[in-house]
Amino acid sequence: MRIPEPQISFSTPTLQRLLPMHLLMAPDGEILGTGPTLRKVLGRKCRKIGEVLTQARATTGQSLIDEIATAATRGERLFLRLTEPPHLTLRGHAVAAAGSETAILINLGFGIGLTDAVSHAGLTDQDFAPAELAMELLFLHEANRAALSELSNFNQQLQAAREAAELQAHTDPLTGLTNRRGVELVLSAALKTFRDGKGAGFALAQLDLDRFKDVNDRLGHAAGDRVLCDVADILKEAIRSNDTAARVGGDEFLLILRDLNDAATLDRLACRIIRRIEERIPEKLPGCTVSASVGIVLSEHYRNLTEDRILHDADVALYRSKYGGRGRVTILSEVLPVEPALPAGTVAQDDADRLDRTDDDGISHRA
Amino acid sequence: MQTLLDRAIGEFMREVYGIERWQDILDQMSQGLIDTGPDGAGYAGAMREAARRLAKPEADLFEDLGAWLARHEPIRRLLRFSGSNFRDFVMRLDELPDRAHMVVPELRMPSILIRQDDSNTVTIELTEAQAGWPPVLGGILRGMADDYGALGLILVEGDVITVRISDESFSEDRGFQLGDPYHAATASR
Incomplete structure (x- = not known):
């Protein structure tokens, strides 16, 4: 036995509650009824569907009314656009209205344009049928935006903290000069520029304080630290902005001087630094005479230059200054033999300190 | 998160x-x-x-945190999605853990059971709540009562929060409009 299909009919208020975004259309396009939410979205009263809606996708060349009728027959999706700004696109489907031979019932929705539609029509949660996910979509959209903006703030703070940490990692905390790790970076960059044949070559100056141990021994480490900071200030004042001054050990400093290969200029620069150190320190530390020895290497003397090589040779130049009587500058004018004649570290600090300064005005000595 | x-x-x-x-x-x-x-x-x-x-008391500080959260515009707006008035908000609090979970999966907000005792009294029970949650939620409720302009008495005891709504429209509602708050200013009407 076949159970007859139930015939369902709705009163207008029921239809409006059930489908707040519906439109009931006569075959000639006359609007017979609209749901309350769609009415808000359309924004004005109108008689014919063509006054407020148009085809969103120009495809078949059919009229709007024919296209709706075709979609109803074939069960296809409908895409309609508001004729007035902001020209929202609505999507939905159409069916032949039950109990009517000719009227077509269209039910529409917003799709992904929901947020714009809600802003445009000033919709509230009451405008959506309870079964719709519109509120959840709006909630998620907003939550997503809030979380993203919070995370992006957080990322910016992380970035700033990372940059600060990186700077600290390359900075000597006592003097604020670059530290040994920083020197490696600066030096490898300078070497790369040099190997690429760019720039005029660079100079590496190694500076070691003379009789610094006295200060520490007689006046304590705090006084020693003050001397180191003073020396750092003198170095910072003496170099140009794209040069680098670094503290690489207790009282050992390095200068990386870019695009500088003139021995006379370097000599003057180093002498000036030594003089300032000698002048500045005794005022503050009675009874202590601190000076500095400097060794300088020029990149232009080398064909295959490595970091280790140039650091080693600068060390050699420095100890020639130490042996030569301290308070002086040595600029290597030729490439040393690859087998170092004077390996680094062979001159103990005590030995160097026992050497007396012999040549008071000859602070410059060329090897 | x-x-x-x-x-x-x-x-x-x-x-x-x-x-x-x-x-x-x-x-x-x-x-x-x-x-x-x-x-x-x-x-x-x-x-x-x-x-x-x-x-x-720790609970007081946690409750202040809850009220402070509810005063923050992005959070306040998200909370307002849960109900069109304060009573609705309270009655639908059981949706809150799922909503929160959608946004912050690691939040581990406890589940919430709602029981209406009489027309003006609602009991909210948190299950398996970490200690801070009941006072935080109490503070959020306090903040949202202000936001909706409702007068309510909120009592936190252990894992149970009792809300007594004495006046639904005691003061002005701070208001809530759907739509993108980031674009609301420029949206055409």
Whole structure:
């Protein structure tokens, strides 16, 4: 036995509650009824569907009314656009209205344009049928935006903290000069520029304080630290902005001087630094005479230059200054033999300190 | 996403407790100088320590955190999605853990059971709640009652919160409009 299909009919208020975004259309396009939410979205009263809606996708060349009728027959999706700004696109489907031979019932929705539609029509949660996910979509959209903006703030703070940490990692905390790790970076960059044949070559100056141990021994480490900071200030004042001054050990400093290969200029620069150190320190530390020895290497003397090589040779130049009587500058004018004649570290600090300064005005000595 | 939660707590504590004092607690915690108990080294543990130093009940501080959260526009707006008026908001609180979970999966908000005792009294029971949750939710309810302009009495006892709504429209509703708040100013009407 076949159970007859139930015939369902709705009163207008029921239809409006059930489908707040519906439109009931006569075959000639006359609007017979609209749901309350769609009415808000359309924004004005109108008689014919063509006054407020148009085809969103120009495809078949059919009229709007024919296209709706075709979609109803074939069960296809409908895409309609508001004729007035902001020209929202609505999507939905159409069916032949039950109990009517000719009227077509269209039910529409917003799709992904929901947020714009809600802003445009000033919709509230009451405008959506309870079964719709519109509120959840709006909630998620907003939550997503809030979380993203919070995370992006957080990322910016992380970035700033990372940059600060990186700077600290390359900075000597006592003097604020670059530290040994920083020197490696600066030096490898300078070497790369040099190997690429760019720039005029660079100079590496190694500076070691003379009789610094006295200060520490007689006046304590705090006084020693003050001397180191003073020396750092003198170095910072003496170099140009794209040069680098670094503290690489207790009282050992390095200068990386870019695009500088003139021995006379370097000599003057180093002498000036030594003089300032000698002048500045005794005022503050009675009874202590601190000076500095400097060794300088020029990149232009080398064909295959490595970091280790140039650091080693600068060390050699420095100890020639130490042996030569301290308070002086040595600029290597030729490439040393690859087998170092004077390996680094062979001159103990005590030995160097026992050497007396012999040549008071000859602070410059060329090897 | 724990970050979001910690950031919220951190911001709240810096605001109400002071940047230096809060930093002092975090520093001491990171050096293992403070016994934070079951909360470990998280910010919740640091909040407990702050409450101890303030000689204030922990629950009060957590409740203030809840009310402070509800005052923040993005959070307030998200909370307003849960109901069109305060009564509706309270009755639909059981949806809140799922909503929160959608946004911050790691939040582990306890489940919420709602029971209407009489026309004006609702009992909210949290199940398997970590200790801070009931007062935080109590504070959020307090903040949202203000937001909706409702007069309500909110009582937190253990895992149970009792809400008595005495006046639904006691003061002005701060208002809530759907739509993108980031574009609302430029949206055409």
